[in-house]
Amino acid sequence: MLVYIQMRWNHEGRISLDELWEVEAQEAEHAQETIDSGMVVGIWKVAAQKRVIAVLDVESPDDLDRTALGRLPMREYLEFEAVWPLRDYQGFAADVRKRYKV
Incomplete structure (x- = not known):
């Protein structure tokens, strides 16, 4: 899950x-x-701001929660402003073509 x-x-x-x-x-x-393990697809420090953005590839929401609340050294000092699950656009487009019918 991205x-x-x-x-x-x-x-x-x-x-x-x-x-x-x-x-x-x-x-x-x-x-x-x-990054080496493949969990982090990309991570960026926003220039001139105290902000970091990342795209992760996690197994589940549970794994994301464990990472965010338990594994991050900065967990006490990070405010999560946005957490958005990402869907592959091609899968979305296929559903649109089917009008979301099975």
């Missing part, structure tokens, strides 16, 4: 900038591991 995720850093008044960089360094290592 999922688009938009996250914002929510750290102000919670940790120092030095502490943030330490946690973000751990997050960078974790991100590379998930």
